[in-house]
Amino acid sequence: MVDEMVTYLETVRDRPAWQAMPDEVKAGLRAPLPLEPRPAEAVYEDFRRLVLPYPLGNIHPRFWGWVIGTGTPLGALSEMLAATMNPNVGGADHAACHVEAQVLAWCREMLDFPREASGLLVSGGSVANLVGLAVGRNAKAEVDVAQAGLRAAPRRMTLYASSETHNSVKKAVSLLGLGRDALREVPVDGDFRVDLAALRTAIAADRAAGCHPFGVVGNAGTVNTGAIDDLPALADLCRAQNLWFHVDGAFGALAALSPALRERVRGMERADSLAFDLHKWMYMPFEVGCVLVRHPEAHHATFTAPAEYLARAERGTAAGPTWFSEYGMQLSRGFRALKVWMSLKEHGARRYGRLIAQNVAQARHLTERIERTPELELMAPTALNIVCFRFRGEGLDEASLDRLNQEVLLEIQEAGIAVPTSTKLRGRVALRVAIVNHRSRREDFDLLVGEVVARGRRLAQTMAQAGARG
Amino acid sequence: MVDEMVTYLETVRDRPAWQAMPDEVKAGLRAPLPLEPRPAEAVYEDFRRLVLPYPLGNIHPRFWGWVIGTGTPLGALSEMLAATMNPNVGGADHAACHVEAQVLAWCREMLDFPREASGLLVSGGSVANLVGLAVGRNAKAEVDVAQAGLRAAPRRMTLYASSETHNSVKKAVSLLGLGRDALREVPVDGDFRVDLAALRTAIAADRAAGCHPFGVVGNAGTVNTGAIDDLPALADLCRAQNLWFHVDGAFGALAALSPALRERVRGMERADSLAFDLHKWMYMPFEVGCVLVRHPEAHHATFTAPAEYLARAERGTAAGPTWFSEYGMQLSRGFRALKVWMSLKEHGARRYGRLIAQNVAQARHLTERIERTPELELMAPTALNIVCFRFRGEGLDEASLDRLNQEVLLEIQEAGIAVPTSTKLRGRVALRVAIVNHRSRREDFDLLVGEVVARGRRLAQTMAQAGARG
Numbered sequence: 013m014v015d016e017m018v019t020y021l022e023t024v025r026d027r028p029a030w031q032a033m034p035d036e037v038k039a040g041l042r043a044p045l046p047l048e049p050r051p052a053e054a055v056y057e058d059f060r061r062l063v064l065p066y067p068l069g070n071i072h073p074r075f076w077g078w079v080i081g082t083g084t085p086l087g088a089l090s091e092m093l094a095a096t097m098n099p100n101v102g103g104a105d106h107a108a109c110h111v112e113a114q115v116l117a118w119c120r121e122m123l124d125f126p127r128e129a130s131g132l133l134v135s136g137g138s139v140a141n142l143v144g145l146a147v148g149r150n151a152k153a154e155v156d157v158a159q160a161g162l163r164a165a166p167r168r169m170t171l172y173a174s175s176e177t178h179n180s181v182k183k184a185v186s187l188l189g190l191g192r193d194a195l196r197e198v199p200v201d202g203d204f205r206v207d208l209a210a211l212r213t214a215i216a217a218d219r220a221a222g223c224h225p226f227g228v229v230g231n232a233g234t235v236n237t238g239a240i241d242d243l244p245a246l247a248d249l250c251r252a253q254n255l256w257f258h259v260d261g262a263f264g265a266l267a268a269l270s271p272a273l274r275e276r277v278r279g280m281e282r283a284d285s286l287a288f289d290l291h292k293w294m295y296m297p298f299e300v301g302c303v304l305v306r307h308p309e310a311h312h313a314t315f316t317a318p319a320e321y322l323a324r325a326e327r328g329t330a331a332g333p334t335w336f337s338e339y340g341m342q343l344s345r346g347f348r349a350l351k352v353w354m355s356l357k358e359h360g361a362r363r364y365g366r367l368i369a370q371n372v373a374q375a376r377h378l379t380e381r382i383e384r385t386p387e388l389e390l391m392a393p394t395a396l397n398i399v400c401f402r403f404r405g406e407g408l409d410e411a412s413l414d415r416l417n418q419e420v421l422l423e424i425q426e427a428g429i430a431v432p433t434s435t436k437l438r439g440r441v442a443l444r445v446a447i448v449n450h451r452s453r454r455e456d457f458d459l460l461v462g463e464v465v466a467r468g469r470r471l472a473q474t475m476a477q478a479g480a481r482g
Numbered sequence: 483m484v485d486e487m488v489t490y491l492e493t494v495r496d497r498p499a500w501q502a503m504p505d506e507v508k509a510g511l512r513a514p515l516p517l518e519p520r521p522a523e524a525v526y527e528d529f530r531r532l533v534l535p536y537p538l539g540n541i542h543p544r545f546w547g548w549v550i551g552t553g554t555p556l557g558a559l560s561e562m563l564a565a566t567m568n569p570n571v572g573g574a575d576h577a578a579c580h581v582e583a584q585v586l587a588w589c590r591e592m593l594d595f596p597r598e599a600s601g602l603l604v605s606g607g608s609v610a611n612l613v614g615l616a617v618g619r620n621a622k623a624e625v626d627v628a629q630a631g632l633r634a635a636p637r638r639m640t641l642y643a644s645s646e647t648h649n650s651v652k653k654a655v656s657l658l659g660l661g662r663d664a665l666r667e668v669p670v671d672g673d674f675r676v677d678l679a680a681l682r683t684a685i686a687a688d689r690a691a692g693c694h695p696f697g698v699v700g701n702a703g704t705v706n707t708g709a710i711d712d713l714p715a716l717a718d719l720c721r722a723q724n725l726w727f728h729v730d731g732a733f734g735a736l737a738a739l740s741p742a743l744r745e746r747v748r749g750m751e752r753a754d755s756l757a758f759d760l761h762k763w764m765y766m767p768f769e770v771g772c773v774l775v776r777h778p779e780a781h782h783a784t785f786t787a788p789a790e791y792l793a794r795a796e797r798g799t800a801a802g803p804t805w806f807s808e809y810g811m812q813l814s815r816g817f818r819a820l821k822v823w824m825s826l827k828e829h830g831a832r833r834y835g836r837l838i839a840q841n842v843a844q845a846r847h848l849t850e851r852i853e854r855t856p857e858l859e860l861m862a863p864t865a866l867n868i869v870c871f872r873f874r875g876e877g878l879d880e881a882s883l884d885r886l887n888q889e890v891l892l893e894i895q896e897a898g899i900a901v902p903t904s905t906k907l908r909g910r911v912a913l914r915v916a917i918v919n920h921r922s923r924r925e926d927f928d929l930l931v932g933e934v935v936a937r938g939r940r941l942a943q944t945m946a947q948a949g950a951r952g
Contacts, residue, residue, distance in 0.1 A: 017562065059563060067567050069576070104538055107511070323905070357524075360516045
């Protein structure tokens with residue numbers, strides 16, 4: 013089984029990046045509840061036949077969809093080791109808790125966070141954002157929100173973030189009971205960074221209207237274009253105005269691992285809470301994100317809830333330094349720390365920095381190819397590792413260009429060539445290439461450019477002919 | 483590596499259930515951030531030396547602490563397979579999404595939930611409770627809470643649950659912005675089940691005081707004693723009073739898999755939302771819980787948040803039937819469905835039912851042993867698979883008995899014999915044995931009884947002598 017998986021990873025380049033599942037396979041995945049046992053070998057055979065050939069594709073060297081990482085062989089083996097020991101890392105005194113404590117110390121070290129900061133490994137950036145904003149809500153509230161609830165707050169609490177901020181922030185304010193209306197979406201400048209003047213104006217207007225601005229979300233890499241907000245300016249503003257400074261660095265925070273890129277995300281180490289993912293730009297298997305919080309007491313107060321059956325002891329199994337369950341929603345917590353611990357030991361932080369720099373160089377390479385190709389058009393500045401562009405051709409109106417580019421995208425996916433995805437920027441469809449893939453090479457991007465141009469030309473011609481006929 | 487893990491599991495009975503980590507091992511787990519690469523073999527050796535020998539112990543046949551499941555070999559291998567493919571199961575069109583859809587259909591089938599219900603695999607019961615209560619909050623609110631926030635609600639929203647309810651419900655109301663004060667903790671009867679008359683009185687009093695009662699949490703197995711609330715009565719009450727009926731069936735819901743036990747959890751299939759875990763009483767590796775929701779639109783409305791970069795397509799990678807990310811907080815979601823899919827195929831639902839019945843029979847056996855042993859005292863009725871008892875001896879006051887039982891517990895853990903934990907019931911320390919362990923045998927419980935009696939006698943004698951001296 014392990015050998016087959018290693019071979020599967022070694023040969024991934026030879027297979028399509030993605031392929032649609034045939035209907036008969038989908039049908040094979042619909043079956044009544046199994047009542048009786050079957051041999052493990054037969055079950056594995058089902059997996060090989062129905063599941064393994066139809067991946068999302070993100071382990072393929074030409075997958076650049078959304079921001080989805082790749083995974084490594086030792087990462088996958090770590091998951092098996094973790095599940096064999098199968099601890100609950102909610103707390104108690106055992107090795108897994110010490111491993112997570114060690115991993116969190118390394119995360120603080122990587123991102124220049126103070127040693128006293130608390131932290132937690134979580135499922136990913138969405139929950140990391142939720143945790144950071146929950147602590148911020150409670151810490152800055154004018155009442156004891158955890159106990160008394162938001163209706164007891166004298167003023168409406170408001171949060172600020174650029175219009176390019178990830179939708180998990182919207183989900184967080186909704187879940188937290190603040191309501192999506194409480195999130196003020198501030199316009200961006202030409203580089204898709206938050207407009208600082210507009211931000212200041214929005215905060216002042218809310219104060220004048222009797223609201224209670226409590227926090228700002230800064231982006232260290234927006235999901236659409238990779239834009240990085242002016243984090244030092246946001247840190248200054250938050251300090252001056254007593255606001256919680258949360259940084260969503262889902263993938264971008266890790267640019268700090270590259271000495272050459274470190275300066276671009278400077279300022280995030282001043283955040284009150286910082287969210288980032290290891291399953292994105294550190295190439296580890298899903299799920300593992302992290303949140304760091306500068307104020308451990310506020311973090312603990314937000315998530316602790318005493319229970320008799322969770323009583324601590326000075327000795328025995330129920331001792332242990334940190335009960336991680338008191339720093340997030342989960343009481344049962346898997347051993348996600350192990351893959352981080354093993355992967356960081358295997359590769360070392362400097363190699364991650366080099367791979368991250370390599371992805372940024374690939375984004376630069378792709379950007380230059382686009383700029384040199386008259387039929388292609390860059391749709392946003394390439395700030396880091398995300399490239400947004402489109403086929404432009406000539407003589408097509410905007411709506412036709414949207415349709416054309418969407419069709420180019422689908423064709424390239426369906427042919428199994430590559431998986432970029434799309435987004436809309438200022439109302440227009442853009443092909444979007446997000447590079448958090450340690451298997452990609454420069455020729456992969458050259459191939460993409462060639463395919464987009466060739467297919468764009470053909471589709472433009474077809475559309476022009478249809479237009480002429482119509 | 484796989485062979486060593488299989489051997490590790492085969493020989494688990496020969497090792498201590500738990501052992502304290504020596505200081506030098508703890509020190510080995512504190513090291514600066516690794517900067518340079520090391521061979522994978524050396525990293526694995528670190529794991530074997532520093533981590534593997536110091537487990538929480540829950541894979542041992544005599545671990546009955548908290549409610550922590552065991553895991554199986556195919557479960558662990560499934561995690562490796564999942565991490566090799568490494569999909570993001572947030573959405574899109576690939577096999578993992580279809581596998582999760584299939585697993586959710588099986589969960590509905592197992593627990594008699596309607597086919598139309600929505601569902602989601604989550605990290606565990608805490609998040610399953612959070613999701614269910616979030617949907618309930620939004621569905622029953624008198625304003626659009628997701629959009630406008632709780633401060634816009636005309637009346638204070640209140641939730642009802644017995645005082646034995648899991649602390650994750652307390653954490654949920656706090657996170658949701660309702661505040662812990664919004665959770666009305668209703669007293670229990672002599673069997674630790676919610677007192678229905680007190681519940682009705684509490685709801686009526688809140689209505690009279692201008693509050694807005696919006697939901698009730700029923701327990702299908704409380705964590706302290708395994709007590710099961712009168713679920714049909716709660717379902718009737720909720721229907722009559724237009725309240726959201728959430729059932730926390732973290733482990734107890736799965737009693738439905740045993741035909742002999744099914745009747746005890748009857749009524750939960752009428753819940754608006756039902757939370758349960760597969761990593762507890764289905765012996766699967768962490769993490770995997772599930773929430774089922776009777777009202778798919780309400781579920782979807784609570785967690786959806788449109789984003790341009792998540793646009794759907796009719797074809798290509800971004801097609802796909804269900805975007806699971808719109809039914810919970812996570813956008814990045816691991817392939818936890820695979821271990822469930824493979825495990826259910828391997829064992830079949832009926833075998834799970836037999837194993838669950840076996841654990842209940844073991845709890846019955848232990849209870850009878852306690853009842854037949856004059857120095858032991860049952861501290862709560864054994865409703866299902868949890869047994870609470872203590873060493874009583876003679877001539878010791880209550881405070882001394884508390885100290886004695888706590889010391890008995892620590893000694894048994896530290897000797898590596900077994901891992902029960904403790905709780906407090908009506909103010910008194912109880913030893914607590916929660917049996918969700920498919921490796922336990924009857925003689926394991928006999929051994930525990932013998933150890934508690936022997937150590938209790940010795941400690942009682944020591945304490946009596948110390949008292950006589952003092």
